[in-house]
Every structure is written in C-alpha cells, then in structure tokens.
Amino acid sequence: MPAERPGISVIVPTFNRCEHLAATLASLAAQTLPRDRFEVIVCDDGSTDDTYEVCLRFRDELRLRYRYQEDLGFRAAAARNGGARVAAAEVLLFLDTGTLAGPDLLAGHLAAHEAAPPAGLAVAGYTYCYHPYGSPPGLAGLLEAHSPAEVVRRHGEDAAFQDWRHDELVRLGFDLGRHGLPWIMFWSMNCSVSAREFWRAGGFCESFDRWGVEDMEFGFRLVRGGVPLAFSRRAWALESPHPRDAEGNAASNRLNLAKLLDLHREPLIELTWAVFTQDEIWPLETDHRELVEWTARARGLRVRDELERAAEELRDVPPGRIAVFGCGDDVPAALAGAVLFDFDEEVVGRLNASGLEARAAIGLRVALPAESMAAVVVTSRLSGLADRWAGRIAEEARRVGGRLWTASGRAPGPVAGAVAGAVAGAVDAHGTHGGQV
Known part of the structure; x- marks a missing residue:
C-alpha cells in the first residue's frame, strides 16, 4: 500500500555542514506531529563532507529524501526550488541547516495553514537566537547540556535569546497584518507557504547567488500576488551557533540589495535599497508611509x-x-x-x-x-x-x-x-x- 500523502514537506538546503544538519534532523525526529504526517527533503548544494551519510543515519527515524545538485557556487534558492519540485505535500516548510525545530514547529505551521483564507497563506515562524551577525554568548554550551525546548524554557525571555524581530513583533502584537510591508519579516530560516502559492509566485529567485535578501524578495512577490503573511509563535525554532563571516555577509547583502532593485525598479524598492544600505530595516515602514503621503x-x-x-x-x-x-x-x-x-x-x-x-x-x-x-x-x-x-x-x-x-x-x-x-x-x-x- 502506498504511503499516505504527507501534510507538510520540510525542505532543508545544506552545504558542507553535516554536524549542524544532524542536529536539525534530530529536532525534526522529535516532533509532536506523527512521522507519517510529514516528509523531510534535504537539498544538498554540492557538499563534499558527510552530508549524505548523515541523511542515511536518519532514514529509519524520518520520512526523508535526499536531493543533490552540483556545486556551482552559492545556490540556496535553487536548492529550495529543487526540493519544492519533488515535495509531495500541499504545504512547504523551509528550514535552514542548523535551525533546530521546536517540538511543535510542524504542528504550528500546519495549524496556521488549516485556518488560512481562500487566497492561501505564508507563515513566518519565531526563531529564537537568530541574529544575522552572531549568536548569544554561551548558547553552544547550553545546547550541549539541554534540549532546544529546555533552553527556550530557561532563557526564552532573555533579550539576547529572542528573535531579532522580537521588538518589532511586539509592537505589532505578532500580527503581520498590521505591518504595511510584512515581507521584510519573511525570512527563510523558518517559513512556510502553500505549494500552490509558492509556484504561482514563481518560487525563490535563483539569480541570487550570495547570502541574503532572496527570502524577502520572495515574500514581496507573495504579497504583491495577494497572499497574506502571518506570524506563528507556536511554530518556533532555535538557531544554533555557527561561524559567520559578518563582513562578508554584509557585503553580500549589499550586492543582493542592488539585485533586488534591478528586479523591481519602483520607488518602494528603491526606498528599501536606501534604508537597508544604511544598515536599517525597521524605519522602512515609516519611510514608505511618508513617501505615499508626500506623493x-x-x-x-x-x-x-x-x-x-x-x-x-x-x-x-x-x-x-x-x-x-x-x-x-x-x-x-x-x-x-x-x-x-x-x-x-x-x-x-x-x-x-x-x-x-x-x-x-x-x-x-x-x-x-x-x-x-x-x-x-x-x-x-x-x-x-x-x-x-x-x-x-x-x-x-x-x-x-x-x-x-x-x-x-x-x-x-x-x-x-x-x-x-x-x-x-x-x-x-x-x-x-x-x-x-
């Protein structure tokens, strides 16, 4: 008898981070959602380490598929799109390697989609300890001694452990519908969208070949296409510590902002480019409102x-x-x-x-x-x-x-x-x- 169609497909792009991938897969194996309700698709962007062997270790714990693409440079967008092409579920969840799923992550995303309006929905999940250029001090030691859920129970109210978006989300009452430009909060380390709306929007833009921006650009197209964005605290994850090239990522982000503007030549995105290249994000909503009023x-x-x-x-x-x-x-x-x-x-x-x-x-x-x-x-x-x-x-x-x-x-x-x-x-x-x- 063929396996029952899963309710949600978890797509994990990866490249030469096998230890972090193992931690992510272990967190998915500990979900409250029954194993037959979801699948995991690891999308390997040309790794040369033990990524494949790690996937083999989890074949009895997860409904897991492995997809490989040749290493032709940074192609996270292509890896995500490739995973979406083979996904069996109606809901696609994107999770980064090294992002540790909270026990209720998948159930939280599914619950949000089950309550979705007819136009479909895209959901951003809360991600503890996510900071673009660093991790909270002591996090590695805490994760060695405790599960992600225990770390969140002990430290989830500490400002250093909260999602980088936290203060802005509090201002909104965690309702992205109250934000004029919700796509600036749609980040790919923990987000989901219906497969229908994913492909209607065209998926992730594969011309982004460096770190940053491609997730917000995808969120922008979703919103322009009439897909509402929602936020879920129940669908939480925790970003584990890993080495970051802060200067390189900042430079990459600026190059991708220029690409964003080339893709969407309009005043809103020109304003986005100007605000973000000043290393700001949150003033954009106010700046855009002032532009609309002055216009x-x-x-x-x-x-x-x-x-x-x-x-x-x-x-x-x-x-x-x-x-x-x-x-x-x-x-x-x-x-x-x-x-x-x-x-x-x-x-x-x-x-x-x-x-x-x-x-x-x-x-x-x-x-x-x-x-x-x-x-x-x-x-x-x-x-x-x-x-x-x-x-x-x-x-x-x-x-x-x-x-x-x-x-x-x-x-x-x-x-x-x-x-x-x-x-x-x-x-x-x-x-x-x-x-x-």
Whole structure:
C-alpha cells in the first residue's frame, strides 16, 4: 500500500555542514506531529563532507529524501526550488541547516495553514537566537547540556535569546497584518507557504547567488500576488551557533540589495535599497508611509517653470545627457529628450501614454550607469522628502552626472538648498565639481 500523502514537506538546503544538519534532523525526529504526517527533503548544494551519510543515519527515524545538485557556487534558492519540485505535500516548510525545530514547529505551521483564507497563506515562524551577525554568548554550551525546548524554557525571555524581530513583533502584537510591508519579516530560516502559492509566485529567485535578501524578495512577490503573511509563535525554532563571516555577509547583502532593485525598479524598492544600505530595516515602514503621503500631496505640484529655466541654463547640454529627478507630468519640449524620473507612478504612466519616456524612481538610486549624464536636474517635487533623503539624492546626482541644477532659492521647499549644499560639499571634498548649482 502506498504511503499516505504527507501534510507538510520540510525542505532543508545544506552545504558542507553535516554536524549542524544532524542536529536539525534530530529536532525534526522529535516532533509532536506523527512521522507519517510529514516528509523531510534535504537539498544538498554540492557538499563534499558527510552530508549524505548523515541523511542515511536518519532514514529509519524520518520520512526523508535526499536531493543533490552540483556545486556551482552559492545556490540556496535553487536548492529550495529543487526540493519544492519533488515535495509531495500541499504545504512547504523551509528550514535552514542548523535551525533546530521546536517540538511543535510542524504542528504550528500546519495549524496556521488549516485556518488560512481562500487566497492561501505564508507563515513566518519565531526563531529564537537568530541574529544575522552572531549568536548569544554561551548558547553552544547550553545546547550541549539541554534540549532546544529546555533552553527556550530557561532563557526564552532573555533579550539576547529572542528573535531579532522580537521588538518589532511586539509592537505589532505578532500580527503581520498590521505591518504595511510584512515581507521584510519573511525570512527563510523558518517559513512556510502553500505549494500552490509558492509556484504561482514563481518560487525563490535563483539569480541570487550570495547570502541574503532572496527570502524577502520572495515574500514581496507573495504579497504583491495577494497572499497574506502571518506570524506563528507556536511554530518556533532555535538557531544554533555557527561561524559567520559578518563582513562578508554584509557585503553580500549589499550586492543582493542592488539585485533586488534591478528586479523591481519602483520607488518602494528603491526606498528599501536606501534604508537597508544604511544598515536599517525597521524605519522602512515609516519611510514608505511618508513617501505615499508626500506623493498624494505632490499631485498638484507643477514644476514646468523650473524645467524651462533648467533647459535654458543647460542649453549647451544635449537633452539626452540630462536626467531629471521629480519631472512631474508637464515637461517642456526642450527637455522631451531628457531621461525623466518621477516618484509618482501615476505621473509616469501619463507621461509614457503621451509619448514621453519616463521611469518611476525617487532619485536615491536610478537605473543609470555612473557618470552617464552630463547634468542632473532636481526639482522641488522632491521637497517633501528632503529632510530624510537630501544627502542620498545628492550622492546619486553626483554619481550619474557632472553638473547639478536646482531651482535654488526660487523653488519652494527645502530640497534645492539641501541637495545643492550636500552635493556642493561632496564635490568640494573630492575636487571634481564640473558644473553649476
């Protein structure tokens, strides 16, 4: 008689961490959920250690399958997708190697999915001791002497042992539905999604070939596709200590943030790039809310007069070598050939419908190569964002163009002076200023 179809498939990507894998598999063998209700798929990204032998040791304790892919570099996303392709269950749970499942982890994820709305659900589970760049002191010794459940019982209320997201989750009452951007909390060391919604969203993006960001990018696509995100404290796990390359991971994260922006060229993700590259996460929700509010307020802000003056004062610059940040929807013919950007996607849509080519961007990091423009025009449409972002807009203007034009004191709002001052300061420091402010 064929085995009963499992309710949940646990997908564990791994690479040369056989001892940590053994600990993860042991924690899965100790679940309250009966063994016939779940399967485990170990997705080996080309290990050369005893990973396969570890899997063999657990074949009598777990309903376990082993999947191998050649080592072609960091391919955690491909490993997860490969596991999902062979998974038999309707719910996919992703668990990192070295993440130790609490006894009720699988039952907790299944309970959340059983209560899911018709659109499906994705669930992030609480992960004790998860900190991107280190582990709580003494954790290794505690795990040698006690089970994960006992460690959590003894130390789960200690701030150093709590999930890195804990304070933000407390603010939300552990309800991701109260967060404007819940995907920034969807992390792959402990998360689940229905197989249907996983494939509808396209799975993990395999172009991410370094550590970081690919899980949030997947969560972003889930939310955009209408899949709600939930959080479960019952579905908890504990991140065991392991060596981390903090500097390497930080550098990798920045490269993947640039890839995220290349994949999703829109103001929200441009803002995400700007916030995260300042080593921040939680201010993003507030920054995005302020962007949305300013976008609504700026709908009636016309800058045609500024653009006409800019065209006249930059008449020696070919229009194709001018970029405009905050162009608005009334662009004079003299700048019709400029590279146009505006943060209001409705404005961009109207410009494109009229035959002009415009792109949705704030001006924090636009899709232009360095030094590709001869001049950058920054209009007063950015005045509502200047207090927070004038310096970064200045950096970007200097990156893409040699000359900066603002309406100076004649433009309403602080952006002209703030951006001009920031650019002038940066340019003076480098001795490379080639145009007017």
